[in-house]
Amino acid sequence: MPELPEVETIRRGVAKLLEGQVIQQVVVRETQLRWQVPEELSDILPQQTLYQVQRRGKYLLLQCSLGTVLIHLGMSGRLQVFSSPIPWQKHDHVEWLFGNHYRLRFHDPRRFGCVLWTGEPIERHPLLAHLGPEPLEEDFTGNYLYYLAQKRRVAIKSFIMDNQVVVGVGNIYANEALFSACIHPTRHAATLNLTDYQRLVAKIRAVLTIAIAQGGTTLHDFVDSTGQPGYFKQFLQVYGRAGLACVQCGNTIQQQKIGQRASYFCPVCQH
DNA sequence: AAAAGGACCTGGTGGC
DNA sequence: TGCCACCAGGTCCTTT
Secondary structure (H helix, E strand, O other), X not given: XXXXXXXXXXXHHHHHHHOOEEEXXXXXXXXXXXXXXXXXXXXXXXXXXXXXXXXXOOEEEEEEOOEEEEEEOOOOOEEEEEXXXXXXXXXXXXXXXXXOOOEEEEEOOOOOOEEEEEOOOHHHOOOOOOOOOOOOOOOOOHHHHHHHOOOOOOEHHHHHOOOOOOOOOOHHHHHHHHHHOOOOOXXXXXXXXXXXXXXXXXXXHHHHHHHHHOOOEOOOOOXXXXXXXXXXXXXXOOOOOOOOEOOOOOOEOEEEEEOOEEEEEOOOOOO
């Protein structure tokens, strides 16, 4: 479900309501997520203060007094804040109760997400240690991508979806950024020149920035921490538009699997 | 070392 | 209506 704009939208909502609050209670109803939810969570977290909600790629990091709760939403995860108790729903797996009586609830039907705990410095965590740069930070540049792509034969779309190359770019935004940059998604990464990469970086940044401003993309069921959908869907140029007319040239948008993911492109505009 | 494919899960949809 | 195949916003792990 969530790519960087959706996770960032959730981060902002959770931060606004819960930063500075003391955790009172943690309920773990299901431990079998992508990785086992640590049993000690409900023992160590109470009395700790959640002092900051951060994001690294698609991971949410709840910085607490004695360490960090690391959350990934996988394909179908939700994280919502409720101001009063509500009945448990199917696939509600973890809930945090805070001093202001707000509740943070983790819900994930497919259970590809995770809820983990570490007392170590977060950048050393194995899941984060090898991540590439943040796409909206200054170290993500055309130069960086160009040199990293030397001798890489992988499709450019798979390349920018590789979290060791750059974090946060998932299937929707990879398709959109490549269309916007007029680059065919199957091109081998090493065949793009520096100018191509400078243009691509600019477009990745632009697409993600606008998507964040729109509160993310709701295709079916994405909602933010307050239950609101995102509105970037109306800006989508190619994603999900197979067989429809290209918004630029009118030719038919094509669909093709690349790296096992549905990919959409205009065969005329993108080359 | 890099690339490709399978694996992990549930739920929704569309065809027969 | 029921059954089944296939698809979905991710990414780690194994195999080639």
